[in-house]
Amino acid sequence: MANFIDRRLNSKNKSTVNRQRFLRRYKNQIKKSVSDAINQRGVTDVNSGESIVIPKRDLSEPVFHQGEGGIKDRVHPGNDQFASGDRIPRPQNQQGQGGGQGDASDSGEGEDDFTFSISKQEYLNLLFEDLELPNLEKNQLDKLIEYKTVRSGYCAEGVPSNIDIVKSLQGSIARRIAMTSSKRKQLKELEQALKVLNHDKHDHIHQERQLRLDIDELKEKISKVPYIDSFDLRYRNYAKQAVPTSKAVMFCLMDVSGSMDQATKEMAKRFYILLYLFLSRTYKNIDVIYIRHHTQAKEVDEHEFFYSQETGGTIASSALELMNEIITERYNDNQWNIYGAQASDGDNWADDSPRCQAILEKQILPKSRYFSYIEITQRAHQTLWQHYQKVQQSHTNFAMQHIKSVEDIYPVFRELFKKNTKSAA
Amino acid sequence: MTMTNNTLEKAKVTPLDDRPDWTFDLLAQYQSEIARVADFYRLDTYTNQIEVITAEQMMDAYASVGMPIGYSHWTFGKKFIQTEQNYKRGQMGLAYEIVINSSPCISYLMEENTMTMQALVMAHACYGHNSFFKGNYLFKSWTDASSIIDYLLFAKNYIAECEQKYGISEVESTLDACHALMSHGVDRYKRPQKISLDEELKRQNERAEYLQSQVNALWRTVPKKEQKENEQNSQFPSEPQENILYFIEKNAPLLKPWQREIVRIVRKISQYFYPQKQTQVMNEGWACFWHYTILNHLYDEGLVTDKFMLEFLHSHTNVVAQPEYNSQYYSGINPYALGFNMFIDIRRICENPTDEDREFFPEIAGSNWLDTLHFAMENFKDESFISQYLSPKLIRDFKLFHIHDDSEKNYVEIGAIHNAQGYKKVRENLANQYNLSNLEVNIQIIDANIDGDRALTLRYTPHNGVGLGDSKDEVLKHLHYLWHFDVKIVQENKAGVDEVIASCPKIDKDE
Numbered sequence: 001m002a003n004f005i006d007r008r009l010n011s012k013n014k015s016t017v018n019r020q021r022f023l024r025r026y027k028n029q030i031k032k033s034v035s036d037a038i039n040q041r042g043v044t045d046v047n048s049g050e051s052i053v054i055p056k057r058d059l060s061e062p063v064f065h066q067g068e069g070g071i072k073d074r075v076h077p078g079n080d081q082f083a084s085g086d087r088i089p090r091p092q093n094q095q096g097q098g099g100g101q102g103d104a105s106d107s108g109e110g111e112d113d114f115t116f117s118i119s120k121q122e123y124l125n126l127l128f129e130d131l132e133l134p135n136l137e138k139n140q141l142d143k144l145i146e147y148k149t150v151r152s153g154y155c156a157e158g159v160p161s162n163i164d165i166v167k168s169l170q171g172s173i174a175r176r177i178a179m180t181s182s183k184r185k186q187l188k189e190l191e192q193a194l195k196v197l198n199h200d201k202h203d204h205i206h207q208e209r210q211l212r213l214d215i216d217e218l219k220e221k222i223s224k225v226p227y228i229d230s231f232d233l234r235y236r237n238y239a240k241q242a243v244p245t246s247k248a249v250m251f252c253l254m255d256v257s258g259s260m261d262q263a264t265k266e267m268a269k270r271f272y273i274l275l276y277l278f279l280s281r282t283y284k285n286i287d288v289i290y291i292r293h294h295t296q297a298k299e300v301d302e303h304e305f306f307y308s309q310e311t312g313g314t315i316a317s318s319a320l321e322l323m324n325e326i327i328t329e330r331y332n333d334n335q336w337n338i339y340g341a342q343a344s345d346g347d348n349w350a351d352d353s354p355r356c357q358a359i360l361e362k363q364i365l366p367k368s369r370y371f372s373y374i375e376i377t378q379r380a381h382q383t384l385w386q387h388y389q390k391v392q393q394s395h396t397n398f399a400m401q402h403i404k405s406v407e408d409i410y411p412v413f414r415e416l417f418k419k420n421t422k423s424a425a
Numbered sequence: 426m427t428m429t430n431n432t433l434e435k436a437k438v439t440p441l442d443d444r445p446d447w448t449f450d451l452l453a454q455y456q457s458e459i460a461r462v463a464d465f466y467r468l469d470t471y472t473n474q475i476e477v478i479t480a481e482q483m484m485d486a487y488a489s490v491g492m493p494i495g496y497s498h499w500t501f502g503k504k505f506i507q508t509e510q511n512y513k514r515g516q517m518g519l520a521y522e523i524v525i526n527s528s529p530c531i532s533y534l535m536e537e538n539t540m541t542m543q544a545l546v547m548a549h550a551c552y553g554h555n556s557f558f559k560g561n562y563l564f565k566s567w568t569d570a571s572s573i574i575d576y577l578l579f580a581k582n583y584i585a586e587c588e589q590k591y592g593i594s595e596v597e598s599t600l601d602a603c604h605a606l607m608s609h610g611v612d613r614y615k616r617p618q619k620i621s622l623d624e625e626l627k628r629q630n631e632r633a634e635y636l637q638s639q640v641n642a643l644w645r646t647v648p649k650k651e652q653k654e655n656e657q658n659s660q661f662p663s664e665p666q667e668n669i670l671y672f673i674e675k676n677a678p679l680l681k682p683w684q685r686e687i688v689r690i691v692r693k694i695s696q697y698f699y700p701q702k703q704t705q706v707m708n709e710g711w712a713c714f715w716h717y718t719i720l721n722h723l724y725d726e727g728l729v730t731d732k733f734m735l736e737f738l739h740s741h742t743n744v745v746a747q748p749e750y751n752s753q754y755y756s757g758i759n760p761y762a763l764g765f766n767m768f769i770d771i772r773r774i775c776e777n778p779t780d781e782d783r784e785f786f787p788e789i790a791g792s793n794w795l796d797t798l799h800f801a802m803e804n805f806k807d808e809s810f811i812s813q814y815l816s817p818k819l820i821r822d823f824k825l826f827h828i829h830d831d832s833e834k835n836y837v838e839i840g841a842i843h844n845a846q847g848y849k850k851v852r853e854n855l856a857n858q859y860n861l862s863n864l865e866v867n868i869q870i871i872d873a874n875i876d877g878d879r880a881l882t883l884r885y886t887p888h889n890g891v892g893l894g895d896s897k898d899e900v901l902k903h904l905h906y907l908w909h910f911d912v913k914i915v916q917e918n919k920a921g922v923d924e925v926i927a928s929c930p931k932i933d934k935d936e
Contacts, residue, residue, distance in 0.1 A: 002453075002456050002460065002472070002473035002474070002475055002547075002551060003472070003473065003474050003475065003529070004449055004452060004453065004456075004475050004476075004477065005474060005475065005476045005477070006449070006476075006477050007476045007477060007478045007482065007533075008477055008478060008479050008482070008536055010478075010482070015484075015485050015488050015489070015501060015502060015505040017497045017502075018488065018497055018498065018499065018500075018501040018502030018505060019502040019505060019506065020502070021497055021498060021499035021502050021593070021597070022499040022500075022502030022503050022506065023502075024499070024593075025499045025597070026499075059503060060896075061500060061601070061604060061605065062605055062896035062899035062900045062903070063604075063605055063606075063607070063608060063896065063900060064608075064609070064865075064866040064868055064893065064894065064896065064897060064900050065866060065893075065894040065896060066864075066866055066888070066891045066892070066893070066894055067891065067892040067893055067894035067895060068832065068891075068892055069832040069890060069891055069892045070831075070832055070887060070888070070889045070890030070891030070892065071829070071830065071831045071832070071889040071890055071891070072830040072832075072889065072891065073827060073828070073829055073830070073840065073854045073857065073858075073889075074827070074828050074830065074854075074858065075758070075825050075826070075827050075828075075851055075854050075855040075858055076750040076755075076758075076825070076826060076828065077747055077748075077749055077750060077758060077823040077824060077825055078747075078748075078749020078750045078751065078752070078755075078823070078824050079750075079824040079825065079826035079842050079843060080749070080751070080824070082826050082839040082842055083839065083842060084839055084840065084841055084842050084844070084846065084847060085838070085839060086838070086839040087836040087837070087838050087839075088836060088837050088838075088839070089835065089836055090830075090835055090836060090837055114503075114507070115510065116506045116507075116509075116510055
């Protein structure tokens, strides 16, 4: 006897729970692996998962087992040279065979590290865990940005196309019942009286006629109550409901003056990519605007942004001005969540720095969700940093960090977007 | 059943379809033919439930160590990832089948297998393993095939419920601790009670409450009682306990009722797998012998084609291959190879005994081979099976030799080889190699100081002077988690004095 069952269509991923448990347990090791990997990753490679390496010893599950020493008797197959009593020098890396124990899956070669892949989703989750977009809720509530029309009950006035027939007729019935009820009561009484008279043995011709006249009059009155009245009409009501916008624009501002070498740009790029990935977890549509500047700012495409070589002095305010212009022209701050990220090596024309501070404080920051500034330099800070520090003190949606080398990028990024635990009301 | 007869008559004329792609119709045809032959050889089986699954599902089954319904734990996630990695890298093929000792007996066939492989797997798992599960004395007396699925379901639900109530982390730690001691959660000599879902549910609450009260009573220090105990100066437990998990379940002072239940679940599952550990060679050998015999029988009847047989023999040969000790593929004795060849050899001894066989096996030489084989399958485990039936011919065929390795000496010695002087010694040593009590660590609870600091003492008794592995400290941490008070392991040193070899929390030795 045998029954065949086709299980192939059963739910897959039966062990997903177990996988999650595994990831959960080794979160710290995995996170370390992820943050190590982010710095080694190809810059453009943002859409794949990641290989995770965990030292095998961290994963082992201990059981009591026999160790070294003592007397071990083993039987092996394939004797080709030995005779009883032969003595063989002990092999160097001697290890006892495990015997009949263990599963087939354990028979693989031993490796030092346990390597496995996580999906893009899992990767991003780990990468951005404990991070949040600052000021998100607060701003969204006071800037209700997009509206969507939703049904909201009925009203007595409106355009004919919105008439709700069922509701209107219900109103009509109710009105007719209400307006005719006393008359129909009278009518009933009169009809009753007429019936009584008809059955009476005596003739009451006069009374009967009078009754008939009254009945007819009442019937006419009842029929004169209009079938539908403008009073009955009900219109479907629509209301506008505010929905938070899911559109975001990210401004990447970068100094491309002679002092910025390719390595510095690469670092900035990594930072921008992290920001982009992070934003894409919250927003469906993200526009990215690249603005590069030396003494003049220019809106460029991605490739030019990262790879074209420019020389010359530095006037950072030009980029901020351009950003402000673009916001005014294209990205109404009621509709767009605006994020800015500026990367520079800190070089700026000294007289320009106060101007940068002014533009930021007056123009850009009031419209932006968050503006971050990273300075990629090995040298001492200059005027731009000092002025920006003043901005930071007075504005919560401005943050700045200093990056010295590639390893700093991810920690700095985490620092910038760390979850604000003391959530101020 | 009419189906069987019809196909039978037709098949006598034409062999079964041998195209590589299988269909459910074809599976059923092969299955009924195999069933007929199995019946002819008196293979008594549970009803087969044959489930066709995908490779991914097969990996799932792997990861849950063959339990069709497993509770959630990270270790299964780890095993799944490992299996998947190895499979993807091509380091390992998946097993063609997994079969579960349950009634009905569940076997998994992998979708990717060819028709030939499916037939092989059906003969191997659904009739080989299945009849072994039903017939072997260890399985008969230690497992209850009809209740295991219910029990696993109960366990899964119970553990999920605990996770909800007490948090995933707590449950996970408890399970970790239990897993570390899993192989010490087996009763070797008592027959366990059978468990069924209904009964289990009914008794579970009762047991939880009762146990807790028992434990409290144990530690209660009513003055009257105390005096009495002091007079007796009794040792607790009165006899050493080798079932550590059982002892924990019944006696750990601070375990919560749900934790006791989890200890019990792990213990029960461990007990369920215990017979499989002890019969690997026999079980695989038996299954291989029967797929080989059944499919050859079909071939002799003309039901399967040459093409079918070539593919079958190719797989079969791979499965029962035994690399030699100096081969790069060598990783110990292949239980499939040893088991298969032993059963084949027993049949040979019965049918065509030589003088040597008559000398070594007077009672079976020339007897009915089928009776003898069934007797061997039913009444032995690996260790006793090998010491009973390993013939000199097989020792010569395998060229078995015995190595004596004494760590005191700087050489290893060849103890015995495949010659007249060596047969018995080789056989004895090979049998010992499958003796679980030599392989597994002999560690027993000797004292729980219930009147004092409640420290738990275990004794490690080395086998042939082999020390306890490095993991002992880690395992002790888990034991400490369950016991909550000091735990230590002692071992008798050369002077005959007990010496503490591991403890948790660690004692600072002033050395």
